[in-house]
Amino acid sequence: MQSNSGKILIVDDDPIQRRLLQEAVQKFGHKVKLAENGAEAVRILTGPEGADVDLVILDMVMPELDGIGVLTKIRGQKISIPVIVQTAHGGIDAVVSAMNAGAQDFVVKPVGPERLDVSIRNLLKTSALEGEITRFRKQASGTLTFSDIITHSPAMERVINLGKRAASSNIPILIEGESGVGKELIASAIQGSGDRKSKPLVTVNCGAIPDNLVESILFGHEKGAFTGAVDKHVGKFQEAHGGTLFLDEVGELPPEVQVKLLRAIQENEIDPIGAKRPVKVDFRLISATNRRLIDQVKEGAFREDLYYRLNVFPIWIPPLRDRHEDIPALTRHFLARFAAEERKPQVASIAPDALAMLQAYNWPGNIRQLENTVFRAVVLCDGASLTADDFPQVAAAIDHNPQVASRSSMSAHAAPMSAAAEAPSTPAAGSPASDTALPNHDQIAQTHSAASHDAFRHAAPFGFMRSLDNDGHVRKLVDVEEELIRTAINHYSGRMTEVAKRLGIGRSTLYRKLKEYGLEDQDGNKDAAA
Incomplete structure (x- = not known):
């Protein structure tokens, strides 16, 4: 069995044909x-x-709104999803009309399984490749938007909603998340969704620049400003004039550059090395880090005043292990891209057991690791479908972790069941079929959730709180309140007057709650200094 793991919408007024x-x-x-x-x-x-x-199989002849009508409506709303139309006869006029209306392929009833399978696989692969090309072009031209981001995850939907809100203003944004989660992609979408779309998006990896060159690269220098400065150099701030400056790994900036960055943000002007007067710049600043900047502030490695200038609108991107729903679609897009780049068009799909294995893996390197893993698998693949054998490193990692190996096996067997469960013809609750299919699917989700929540608790940056418990239910108010008080005491170094003020409650109420939650020992008697 082969699978691209797409979700397919079947549209037909005949119940037998639908089935x-x-x-x-x-x-x-x-x-x-x-x-x-x-x-x-x-x-x-x-x-x-x-x-x-991901794809539609559409009957041409239906009462009220026929296939041509459906195509006209969805194409009119710029929905580019691939469509296979079904015709009762292969008349050339009907086929031409369907293609002109926006269909990509047609099949004649009754369609043979082999013909339908080939059409689905080819269209899914073509659609994925076109999507990759479109994203590359939009990112290069500064017109990438949030609709171009591949995700089916509720956690990422929250990220996208925050990004859309931020895009409509000029507010400084700090994107936090582990390496490889897609921070630059979110920054591109923010820039491409706001007033500065089509303007420059200048990206600087602050951690990859030698300390002695950071100031020159960011702010520029005049000819003769220092030994070796044989020409004038325009810095990244001036390159980003009118557009967006994206400072990746901003926590790696040396202290002396942090001072100049703070002034650039406050005054919208920079001082190139050797320049006689400051230069005005108009830029939108987006910063990113894979470390908790607040910890660096407490350690004295990052300026506190700069931290609060950058952290005006924080966005936390969850790791891939907390959004495994995105793995099938991401895998399909990477597969289409690398199959085209490596000139291996025969590699068109991924086997269900291989996909289940990818979904069970922890992905410490996040999306970047998944991308490179699929690249290697395409190069290794000798057949028409990626198999588990094409992912030896993932297989080895899972074999050394019995819990993950068990989850992978369960996912592989549950995949067709979950597909059936989404159809209206699924057996009613309590029937033998539903009693065997649904518990397995739920067990997979709960196992993954329990495994990932601990990682999320440690990975989330300071100041972010979980709204769901380890079983996926909304946390109790008392638990959230206790955690918020703990956070406030930690954040304000035990200064109870400040803690009460920031929480919006009186000191007597705060001390009562400390007693209720057993937090009296966190009262560090620091109010005298406050």
């Missing part, structure tokens, strides 16, 4: 969603559910 197509598509390894008519299909594709659909 036949559903069984065939699920046999190919895909998830299925059903629509009984054209109007329902348009509602799905134009609503929130449309983001999860």
Whole structure:
């Protein structure tokens, strides 16, 4: 069995035809969603559910809104999802009309399974490759938007919602997250969604510049300003004039450069080395770090005043292990890209057991590691589908971790069940089929959630609190309140007057709550100095 793990919408008013197509598509390894008519299909594709659909199989002849009508409506709303149309006969006029309306392929009823499988795999691969090319072009031109980001994760949806809010203003943004989670992509989407779209997005990796060159690279220098300065050099701030400056790994900046950065933010002007007068610059600043800047502030390695200038609008990007829902779509896009780059068009899919293995892995290097892993797998692959054997390093890591290996095995067996569970024809709760399928799927989700929450608790930057417990339920108010008080005491170094002020409660109330939560020992008697 091969799978690109796409979700396919089947649109047909004939229940028997819907059922036949559903069984065939699920046999190919895909998830299925059903629509009984054209109007329902348009509602799905134009609503929130449309983001999860990767391909449509569309009947041409339906009452009220036919296939051509559906194509006209979705293409009119710039929905570029690939569509395979079904025709009762292969008349040339019907085919031409469908293609002109925006269909990518057609099949004649009754369609053979092999023909349908080839069409689905080719279109999913082509769509993924086109998406990659579009993203590259948009990122290069400064027009990338949040709709171009590949995600099916609620955690990333929250990130995107925050990014959209920030994009509409000129507020300084600090993006925090582990290496490889996609901080630069979010920065590009923020820039491409605001007033500065199509303007320069200048990226600087502060951790990759030698300390003696940082000031010159960021702020520029005049000819003759120092030994070796044979020409005038325009710094990154001036390159970003009118656009956005993205400072990646901003915590690596040396102290003397932090002072000049603070002045640039406050005054919107810079002092190139050797210049007689300051230079005005108009830029939007986005910073990023894979370390907790507040810890560096406490250690004296980062200026506190600069930290508060950068951390006006913080955005935390969760690691890939906390959003495993994104792995299938990301894998498919990387597969299409590298198969094209390596001139291996025959590599068109990934086997379900291999995909389950990828979803079970912890991915300490996040999306960048997944990208490189798929690249290596495409190079190793000799067949038409990536298999578990093409991911030897992931397989070895899972073999050394029995818990993860068990989760991988469960995911591989649960994949077709979860696909069936999404269709309206799923057996009712309490039937033998539902009693075997759903608990396995839930167990996988809970196992992953429990494994990832501890990592999230340690990885989340200071000041961020979880809203869900380890079982995925909303945390109790008393638990959230206790954690917030602990955070405030830590943040304000035990100065209870300041803690009470910032929490918006009286000192007597604060001390009562300290007693309730057993936190009296955290009262460090520092109010006398406050």
